[in-house]
Amino acid sequence: IFGTLAGLFIGVLISLLLLLYRASRPPVTELGRVPGISGHFSDLDRHPDNLRVEGIAVLRIEGGLFFANAEPVAREIRGTARRADVQTIVIDAETVPFIDVTAAQVLDRVARELGADGVRVVIARNVGQVRDVIHAAPGDSILDAAYPTVDQAVKQVVAEG
DSSP states (O other), X not given: OHHHHHHHHHHHHHXXXXXXXXXXXXXXXXXXXXXXXXXXXXXXXXXXXXXXXXXXEEEEEOSXXXXXXXXXXXXXXXXXXXXXXXXXXXXXXTTOOOBOHHHHHHHHHHXXXXXXXXXXXXXXXXXXXXXXXXXXXXXXXXXXXXXXXHHHHHHHHHHXX
16 A cells, blocks of 8 residues: 555656746747737747747747746747847737736736837737736736737737838
């Protein structure tokens, strides 16, 4: 019975460690416009025929955002912003199931830093709890205004030049 319990304990421990590792590093995926399908964006790595929008990087954060993973996500955003062809980053928040106040503040800080460097950051599809936490976070967030779809965010950014 000790062998079974030890195996079960090790299995649970490994599962928890994997869960913590994945939660601490949510994938940040760049999206491109799907050719022939109006207003639809999907993963550029999986669909290399997708089209980048000139001057705009669309990033999808694939997981919850909280104090332990906010900085790695911020580094991904900053890294994308350093590309010479990027003047705006659109964050697709639809796949962010939750966010804590610390992560909301980190996103706001990154948006302000990048804005000072001439790169605008906007949010699209920030649903439910994500929208509520961003609005409730201390201070005035520059991310309060959000677009209902990625396509609308991209079109507005293009229209504003």
